[in-house]
Amino acid sequence: MAGLATVFGSGAMTNSIPEIENNDLLFVIGSNTKENHPIVALRMIKAVRKGAKLIVADPRKVPMVRFAHLWLQHRPGTDVALLNSMMHVIVKEDLIDREFIVMRTEGFNEEFINNLEEYTPEVGEKITGVPKEKIIQAARMYAMAKHPGIYYTMGITQHSHGSDNVFCIANLALMTGNLGKESAGVNPLRGQNNVQGSTDMGCIPNLYPGYQKVDIQPVREKFERLWGVSLSDRPGLTAPEMIAEAEAGRLKAMYIMGENPVLSDPDIGHTVKALKCLDFLVVQDIFLTETAELADVVLPSACFAEKDGTFTNTERRVQRIRKAINPPGEAREDSWIIMELSKRLGYDMKYTNIEEIFQEIGMAWPAMAGITYSRLEKGGLQWPCPTTDHPGTKYLFKGGFPRGRGRFTVVKYRPSAEEPDKEYPFVLTTGRILFKYHTDTMTGRVDPINKVAGEPFVEINPEDALILGIEEGSKVKVSSRRGEITLKAKISKRPGKGVVFIPFHFKEAAANMLTSSQHLDPLCKIPELKVSAVRIEKV
Amino acid sequence: MITLLIDGKQVEVKEGTTILEAARQAEIYIPTLCDDPRLEPYGACRLCLVQVKGMPRLVTACTTPVAEGMEVQTSNEQIERIRKTIVELLLSDHPNDCMVCEKAGDCTLQELAYFYNLRENRFLGERRQYAQRDNNPFIERDMEKCVLCGKCVRVCEEVQAVAAIDIAYRGFNAKVTPPFEKDLNCEFCGQCISVCPTGALIGKLSIGRGRQKDIQKVDTICPYCGCGCNITLHVSRNEIIRVSSSPDNINEGWLCVKGRFGFKFVNSPDRLKKPLIKKNGKFEEVSWDEALDYVASKFREIKDRYGPDAIGGLSSARCTNEENYLFQKFIRATIGTNNVDHCARY
Amino acid sequence: MQKEVVIKICMGTGGIAAGGKEVMQAFIEELKQQGIDATVEKHCSVHQVGCRGFCARDVLVDVIMNGEKTTYQFIKPDMVPRIVEEHIVGGVVVDEWAVKEDYHAFHEKQVKVVLADCGEIDPESIDSYIERGGYEALKRVLSEMSPEEVIKVIKDSGLRGRGGAGFPTGLKWEFARQKNSDTKYIICNADEGDPGAFMDRSIIEGNPHSVIEGMVIGAYAIGAKTGYVYIRAEYPLAVERLKIALAQAKEKKFLGENILGKDFSFEIKIKLGAGAFVCGEETALIASIEGRRGMPRAKPPFPVEKGLWGKPTVINNVETLANVPYIIRNGASWFAQYGTEKSKGTKVFALTGKVKNTGLIEVPMGISLREIIYDIGGGIEGDRRLKAVQTGGPSGGCIPESMIDISVDYESLQKVGSIVGSGGMVVMDETDCMVNIARYFLEFTQTESCGKCVPCRIGTKRLLEILTRITDGRGRPGDIDLLLILSEDIKAGSLCGLGQTAPNPVLSTIKYFRDEYEAHIHDKRCPAGVCKNLLTYTILEEFCKGCTMCARVCPAGAIVGEKKKPHRIVQEICIKCGACFETCKFKAIRKG
Incomplete structure (x- = not known):
């Protein structure tokens, strides 16, 4: 997110889901789309059936590989090398879009080109493990396509060099001119129903709603006028920083609404310890989550089916959600709870209905000013949508980038923070499975889903299993420098040799006992959930 | 654009449109069981037979593309007679247990039987009977009610790219089944349920939980991943009993296992129902006022102090x-x- | 004295089943034993040949000495020594085993085009085919003719599809030629499935190269680089001979890259069918080749527009393709001299049923049914009365005796409610029940329906159920009308040719033999005495001599009576097996 915002000036999917089927090439990297974004995957498959070519780059043989014309099985954490190597080929074979580079971008200079010089396909092969022929083929396929779309998710971002990965993707699209047009662009797929919305709404320590910076005075003044109070000019703490500050005793109280960081954040031991250091913890949720159990006060809230409002999906589409049933017992809408608390703290937010809040968002952020509930009755609208007669924006950057010119970034390959070694010889990568969702608070309460999703497991390559004497279903202990868990082994050719995969849904064998909260991306502070060094032992 | 006449009405449609689609655009009703605009034309149920001037035989509207100047007649004595025979044949091999069928009130076959006023049946004979039911946890497969429209098979292959089921056996014994009659073991997206025109495929979670007439439908958005799929909650007695999705939205009516079947958490007994305050290490249920006053006072205290x-x-x-x-x-x-x-x- | 001796032994599936291999072995051994190989080795050879049609008389053996041919019929291995001794060594034909006049009559009215070389050449030897002019047509096509010229010849010849529908072959090729596509296919449909039909099998077994040559010419004409022969796996001998032939043709450069050194390449793949009748329908056949369930789809688009893997595809039947080399070799007008105005050339039929001479026949289009039945077929077995002729297999209809002077061609047969079809021809006499015949065919089509469309899947099932209850004696008033109306709806409503023609046996039997239906329904009587439930066996007292034979053979013990006094059948015990009827020497037992 922060990565794309840096180089384009705004970070979101540049295209829409329906445009996918008109891609003539899809480059899916670090995304297990068929399991994590099943409906986006259907559009991708539709495109392939209509004749598009599909390249999948993933250390695991994810289900999309079945539809791929080319599969690049790179080692976890080597995306920069892979992408730089592809760009090396594109520059060498002169497959760049000169006009686009001249007219619309900056930074395509000697330093940038010299940096790519190092990443020959041979070097790429050495670092990533992908045969150089495949790297060359992928580069040509992407560069020669007319409407190529790049799709990525956490496999790109959850690294200590996550921003670098994103920069490389942006570089690749910029040098081939594949931005600002229909069915061609850079598309991060969002993992949760309203990640896009909660980011848009300014639940970010340095940004007000609509990506407006808190440390710019005129911006702050605008919000002070809108809200009628004076506001802090210091950017706040990010989530990992809050945890760290809590542990250090400087952050005293936390208010957590609808999140379960104990299970979703890396290094559970560390998170629990930090939260216990707080003087006061309020958790507002629909279930008594692992996080809520640590709270001083738990406030019961209404779920999506019990309230009105809007979600913004991965393609910037603002859509209405509607109340279908009443919340159980005395559970209340989050908005009611926040307003009641605020009133008690002396700041009365006077809204008579949800739509009034939505209207205020439009006042705070022009990109949503044109969206009204009545317009949403006919279906969602994609921001930017500045006026009530604006149709919404299908794809971004048609006329140019919000920051003016798209920026090339020089990126060097850095190995992941924790490389496998003698003591911890395997690379652990985590993720989701089709049947489960996130920390399983919701899916875990659907019996048939539990029935088919089964137990926690660690996916391990047959060759590794043979060496370790592990069979299908064997109990194994997986340990890292942070902790250990015990779970069943699933022998599968999905991960390559030396790589294991554990889904992070299961609290009884929580993958985040093993991951590290220390290895953060310097720019956006995302933890390196996709690469940890672990040891496997048969129990 | 192509101009044609359907029942004397001039219709203008894009090239490549089928007669059925053109008729729909002109709001002319042609019955069908096996057509879905999102799937490849199939032409199996034969209900959409129409007469095209100059063609020697009746043709299926769902498979025949329009042509310039085409003159289509969607109904005449022969066509209606054949349609009635087809519905009657289907009913002659159907359990006809609409009184207890989950699909009653939302069933295309039931609707056709009603409009063709089929109280008697000239063709009663052997009926397919299958003792065994599928043990998967999501999808009730009652193949006695299957009309072999092939939509489930097609959606599973064409859209979901899973191909978990196909038609096996021949003639009267033809049957949609997973390989070797095993239990269904697939992605459980339930796309098959959503396209089934009869009660052959039903979500197990909704069985016995509400009649169609009592169900309130609320359009909203799926709470799971970021795709933002449009869903419709089917509510009966303050409980979500089913999730469907309309075909005319960004997800084209398709959902995944979580979106379609993952709604039970909403009515879970584990839901938090009252505010809780931890007293002496244990949570106690309190009133909203007590909880909110307490939280506000603690925040004020910490803010004042630190x-x-x-x-x-x-x-x-x-x-x-x-x-x-x-x-x-x-x-x-x-x-x-x-x-x-x-x-x-x- | 040097004698030139050639022995040809029929080794089609029929010949082999009758013991052809054993007969061949017996000849080889006997000749060796007689020491004949020492003196006449080079000149005495034993050949296997393909089907010559008269399978009912297998094993057929030709002994050709100094150009003079003698044909023996019903030969078994133990008869071989005498033939060798008397005929080959002694020079005297074994008259009692040689074929008689009726054998020649069987052949006399036939005109052999595609079967001309069957039974003459060794199907496993390409040289044997080439000796008789094989691949001459291909050579001429590739060296002298443009694809358009080839198409013109085929069009001018008037050749129409021999698979059943009778679509003009040249026109089909022309459509395919005109399609702009980098890839096109030609498929030979050898999924012969009509009960009792074996025309295509015999052609491939007897002369596989003619089919291959036809296919290569077709491929050249339309611009295909790949061809498929879709053949049922139940034809192992045909598959084997086809494989051998393909390998030989490739070796001789009649197939493969740069055929005969020209800028034209073509390969043929064999695809085995799993025995589903519906896969003879072209779109189902395509689905099957593509690896999907063999189910037809709606046309248009026709395969010639969107066929195999979405590419323009021509599908021709075996017999159609086998005609092609002969047409090219002899010219369009030579071919067109046979037949009627709209149906040119010859047609192969599998003549079976109650006719004296059964087997494979090739006749000019336009010949009358009467000539086929009485001149070629030798009349009805046991000189009973002809009742009807069923043509076109399960898709065809029954033509009553009163119409047997009708000309056998596409148009005439269709006019009377039947079709030429792929060439099945079943002759029925007064002992055949027409309701039962209709029931038999419906049983076949119902089992073979793919189940895709409702009228065929459930409709034919209901037709079968109604027919079954009629033959079981449970027919209801109104059943005939119900059959008629359901048949019409199935015909008009079904998706593919299978369903659209499935009711033909019902409709044509009702049309010409309605009284038989009525007798079953109203009088609970089967006039032909076939339907078991409707039969009663009674002993006619005036004829019964009291010989007790009937009582002795009755497995149910249903016949009572004293010696030398008329017997009686106890109806409650009788199981209607008919044993008494067949045993009685005095015709004292009445069936009906």
Whole structure:
């Protein structure tokens, strides 16, 4: 997110889901789309059936590989090398879009080109493990396509060099001119129903709603006028920083609404310890989550089916959600709870209905000013949508980038923070499975889903299993420098040799006992959930 | 564009449109069981037979593309007679247990039987009977009610690219089944349920939980991943009993296992129903006033003692835009700090 | 004295089943034993040949000495020594085993085009085919003719599809030629499935190269680089001979890259069918080749527009393709001299049923049914009365005796409610029940329906159920009308040719033999004495001599009576097996 915002000036999917089927090439990297974004995957498959070519780059043989014309099985954490190597080929074979580079971008200079010089396909092969022929083929396929779309998710971002990965993707699209047009662009797929919305709404320590910076005075003044109070000019703490500050005793109280960081954040031991250091913890949720159990006060809230409002999906589409049933017992809408608390703290937010809040968002952020509930009755609208007669924006950057010119970034390959070694010889990568969702608070309460999703497991390559004497279903202990868990082994050719995969849904064998909260991306502070060094032992 | 005449009405449609689609655009009704505009034309149920001037035989409207100047007649004595025979044949091999069928009131076959007023049946004979039921946890497969329209088979292959089922056996014994009559073991997206025109495929979660006439339908958005699929909640007695999706939205009516079947958590007995305050290490149920007063007093106390930056808030990617907006406004305007973040923002 | 001796032994599936291999072995051994190989080795050879049609008389053996041919019929291995001794060594034909006049009559009215070389050449030897002019047509096509010229010849010849529908072959090729596509296919449909039909099998077994040559010419004409022969796996001998032939043709450069050194390449793949009748329908056949369930789809688009893997595809039947080399070799007008105005050339039929001479026949289009039945077929077995002729297999209809002077061609047969079809021809006499015949065919089509469309899947099932209850004696008033109306709806409503023609046996039997239906329904009587439930066996007292034979053979013990006094059948015990009827020497038992 922060990565794309840096180089384009705004970070979101540049295209829409329906445009996918008109891609003539899809480059899916670090995304297990068929399991994590099943409906986006259907559009991708539709495109392939209509004749598009599909390249999948993933250390695991994810289900999309079945539809791929080319599969690049790179080692976890080597995306920069892979992408730089592809760009090396594109520059060498002169497959760049000169006009686009001249007219619309900056930074395509000697330093940038010299940096790519190092990443020959041979070097790429050495670092990533992908045969150089495949790297060359992928580069040509992407560069020669007319409407190529790049799709990525956490496999790109959850690294200590996550921003670098994103920069490389942006570089690749910029040098081939594949931005600002229909069915061609850079598309991060969002993992949760309203990640896009909660980011848009300014639940970010340095940004007000609509990506407006808190440390710019005129911006702050605008919000002070809108809200009628004076506001802090210091950017706040990010989530990992809050945890760290809590542990250090400087952050005293936390208010957590609808999140379960104990299970979703890396290094559970560390998170629990930090939260216990707080003087006061309020958790507002629909279930008594692992996080809520640590709270001083738990406030019961209404779920999506019990309230009105809007979600913004991965393609910037603002859509209405509607109340279908009443919340159980005395559970209340989050908005009611926040307003009641605020009133008690002396700041009365006077809204008579949800739509009034939505209207205020439009006042705070022009990109949503044109969206009204009545317009949403006919279906969602994609921001930017500045006026009530604006149709919404299908794809971004048609006329140019919000920051003016798209920026090339020089990126060097850095190995992941924790490389496998003698003591911890395997690379652990985590993720989701089709049947489960996130920390399983919701899916875990659907019996048939539990029935088919089964137990926690660690996916391990047959060759590794043979060496370790592990069979299908064997109990194994997986340990890292942070902790250990015990779970069943699933022998599968999905991960390559030396790589294991554990889904992070299961609290009884929580993958985040093993991951590290220390290895953060310097720019956006995302933890390196996709690469940890672990040891496997048969129990 | 191509201009043609359907029942004397001039219709203008795009090249490549089928007669059936053209008729739909002109709001002329042609019955069908096996057509779905999102799937490849199939032509199996034969209900959409129409007469095209100059063609020696009746043709299926779902498979025949329009042509310039084409003259189509969607109904005449012969066509109606054949349609009636087809529905009657289908009913002659159907359990006809509409009184207890989950699909009653939303069943295309039932509707056709009604409009053709088929009280008697000239063709009663052997009926397919299958003792065994599928043990999968999501999808009730009652193949005695199957009309072999092939939609489930097609959606599974064409759209979902799974091909978990196909038609096996021949003639009267033809049957949709997973390989070797095993239990269904697939992605359980339930796309097959959504296209089934009869009660052959039903979501197990909704069985016995509400009749069609009592069901209230509410359009909303799926609460799981970021695709933003449009869903319709089917509500009966303050309980979500089923999730469907309309074909004319960004997800084209398709859902995944979580979106279609993952709604039970809403009515879970585990839901929090009262505010809780931890007293002596144990949670106690309290009133809203007590809880809110307590939280407000603690926040005020900490803010007064350590300043607003000693307080932080984590918002949620699961909550609405309005709630997220209010939350950051609360942290910024009410508490007075920018310590607001959410875990999934990367 | 040097004698030139050639012995040809029929080794089609029929010949082999009758013991052809054993007969061949016996000849080889006997000749060796007689020491004949020492003196006449080079000149005495034993050949296997393909089907010559008269399978009912297998094993057929030709002994050709100094150009003079003698054909023996019903030969078994133990008869071989005498033939060798008397005929080959002694020079005297074994008259009692040699074929008689009726054998020649069987052949006399036939005109052999595609079967001309069957039974003459060794199907496993390409040289044997080439000796008789094989691949001459291909050579001429590739060296002298443009694809358009080839198409013109085929069009001018008037050749129409021999698979059943009778679509003009040249026109089909022309459509395919005109399609602009980098890839096109030609498929030979050898999924012969009509009960009792074996025309295509015999052609491939007897002369596989003629089919291959036809296919290569077709491929050249339309611009295909790949061809498929879709052949049922139940034809192992045909598959084997086809494989051998393909390998030989490739070796001789009649197939493969740069055929005969020209800028034209073509390969043929064999695809085995799993025995589903519906896969003879072209779109189902395509689905099957593509690896999907063999189910037809709606046309248009026709395969010639969107066929195999979405590419323009021509599908021709075996017999159609086998005609092609002969047409090219002899010219369009030579071919067109046979037949009627709209149906040119010859047609192969599998003549079976109650006719004296059964087997494979090739006749000019336009010949009358009467000539086929009485001149070629030798009349009805046991000189009973002809009742009807069923043509076109399960898709065809029954033509009553009163119409047997009708000309056998596409148009005439269709006019009377039947079709030429792929060439099945079943002759029925007065002992055949027409309701039962209709029931038999419906049983076949119902089992073979793919189940895709409702009228065929459930409709034919209901037709079968109604027919079954009629033959079981449970027919209801109104059943005939119900059959008629359901048949019409199935015909008009079904998706593919299978369903659209499935009711033909019902409709044509009702049309010409309605009284038989009525007798079953109203009088609970089967006039032909076939339907078991409707039969009663009674002993006619005036004829019964009291010989007790009937009582002795009755397995149910249903016949009582004293010696030398008329017997009686106890109806309650009788199981209607008919044993008494067949045993009685005095015709004292009445069936009906």
